[in-house]
Amino acid sequence: MEAFQQDSGIRFSNEAVLFEAFTHSSYVNEHRRKAFVDNERLEFLGDAVLEVAVSQYLFHRYPKMTEGELTKLRASIVCEPSLVHLANELQLGTYILLGKGEENTGGRQRPALLADVFEALVGALYLDKGLDPVIELLEKVMFPKVEIGAFSKVTDYKSQLQELVQQDNAGQLKYDIIEEKGPAHNRIFVSQVSLDEQMLGEGSGRSKKEAEQQAAQLAIVKLKSED
Incomplete structure (x- = not known):
C-alpha cells in the first residue's frame, strides 16, 4: 500500500x-x-x-x-x-x-x-x-x-441495448441475476435481460456486471436478427 x-x-x-x-x-x-x-x-x-x-x-x-x-x-x-x-x-x-x-x-x-x-x-x-x-x-x-x-x-452493450429499445419505444428493460455458481472466491453469475417480461438474452461472467454485459450483447444480436 x-x-x-x-x-x-x-x-x-x-x-x-x-x-x-x-x-x-x-x-x-x-x-x-x-x-x-x-x-x-x-x-x-x-x-x-x-x-x-x-x-x-x-x-x-x-x-x-x-x-x-x-x-x-x-x-x-x-x-x-x-x-x-x-x-x-x-x-x-x-x-x-x-x-x-x-x-x-x-x-x-x-x-x-x-x-x-x-x-x-x-x-x-x-x-x-x-x-x-x-x-x-x-x-x-x-x-x-x-x-x-x-x-x-467504448463498447458498452447495456447502453447500446437501451438505445436500441428506446428507438422503437419497445418497453422496459430489466436485468436479473438468476443463478450464482461456484465458491465465493471463484463465483460465476448468470444474468437474464428481459423486455416487458420477454427474455432477450442470457449471459454469464465472473461479476454481475460482466454477466449483464454479455446478456445485453446477446439481446442486441437477437433484436437485430428480428428486424
Whole structure:
C-alpha cells in the first residue's frame, strides 16, 4: 500500500481503508483466521460516488446537452471497459491482494476485477477524504479523456441495448441475476435481460456486471436478427 501511495501520489490518512480497497474476496477466503475484509462494499460505494462525480462534471461541462445525451455519455464513461482502461493506467492490478487460485487463473488481468478495484479505490478515497479528492483524481485520469472523446468508442452493450429499445419505444428493460455458481472466491453469475417480461438474452461472467454485459450483447444480436 505504501508503494501504491508513492507511485500514485495519493496519500491516505487511514491506510486500513486503502488496504480493504485492494483486498479481493479470494484473498479473504484463503486467510480466514485473520480479520480481512474484501472490497465489495467499497466497490458498491465507489460506484455511486463515480455516478455523482461524473454527473456533476458533465452537467457543468456540457450545458447544452439534453438529459438523454448526458445519460448516454455518462454510461460510456463509467462502464466496465472504460474503468478497466483507467485501472490499467494506474497499474492497479499490481497491488491487488489475490488468493492463489485467482492469481493462477489470471485474476490480476481480469477486466471485471480491475473495474471493481477502481470503484473500490474511489469508494475508499471518498471515505478517507471526501468528494473533492475523488474529483481531483478523476481530473487527472478520466476527465481529460472525456474532452477528447475517448469514451465514445467504448463498447458498452447495456447502453447500446437501451438505445436500441428506446428507438422503437419497445418497453422496459430489466436485468436479473438468476443463478450464482461456484465458491465465493471463484463465483460465476448468470444474468437474464428481459423486455416487458420477454427474455432477450442470457449471459454469464465472473461479476454481475460482466454477466449483464454479455446478456445485453446477446439481446442486441437477437433484436437485430428480428428486424
